[in-house]
């Protein structure tokens with residue numbers, strides 16, 4: 563997989579302009595930011611880790627998760643996502659233009675992974691977005707029901723237009739009753755004000771023994787560690803940067819038993835290579851990385867990425883856990 567397949571360059575320029583406007587809107591409302599302890603372990607001791615977008619990214623002294631504090635209060639975050647011109651652009655332009663590639667490269671492999679763990683009963687996808695994952699889960703699994711939970715009105719409408727069963731609400735207001743067999747949540751938890759509350763809500767709708775499968779960035783992954791604040795993962799919307807151990811510990815505290823942590827990301831090496839080629843990252847004093855990422859890229863690039871993915875070192879992680 564190459565990055566341009568899922569993020570076409572010509573569309574990303576307009577997307578970047580809109581994103582900058584959204585972030586400016588948010589930063590104008592700093593009076594509505596609040597300080598928080600570590601969202602993974604509740605510890606309060608931290609050091610400054612990155613500075614970007616005029617935000618403070620703190621590194622927890624206890625669990626080594628990174629988090630934005632002060633951060634937008636929950637009501638401000640709701641307004642932000644409702645008013646975002648960037649999300650509207652993704653929904654109306656970027657997703658439609660790249661859906662075929664995204665379906666093949668991201669959503670089908672995601673659905674294949676999910677159905678390899680569970681393929682029957684009721685599945686709820688929290689933060690269903692454009693609905694492509696739900697379509698693939700229906701196609702590949704034998705689920706009785708697949709429910710798209712999506713609070714953003716335009717995206718929820720897109721899911722309805724695709725014929726999906728949609729609940730237009732965040733998980734804490736979804737009124738699903740109980741007894742769900744599988745909850746999936748892709749690239750959601752890093753955006754949330756209170757990850758712990760979110761996981762407790764996921765536990766509340768799952769039946770005992772039900773499966774939670776979620777993905778998010780791994781702050782100890784290669785491209786995040788190599789690029790630091792240059793990494794596109796370090797983002798004003800990403801408030802929580804956990805790693806397999808810190809997210810695993812949080813899951814255990816929220817009533818889950820972790821079965822597996824995986825880092826199947828495919829893009830780390832290419833993302834770092836791109837920054838080096840663009841001159842943003844110097845590899846002058848990094849001869850090993852220069853060899854792998856530039857000089858012998860054709861020979862070593864894919865194998866290096868395979869190594870990162872297999873050893874828990876990619877920046878994209880999956881946690882698979884059962885409700886206790």
Ligand SMILES: [Zn+2]
Nearest residue numbers: 600603622625
């Ligand atoms: Zn912590």
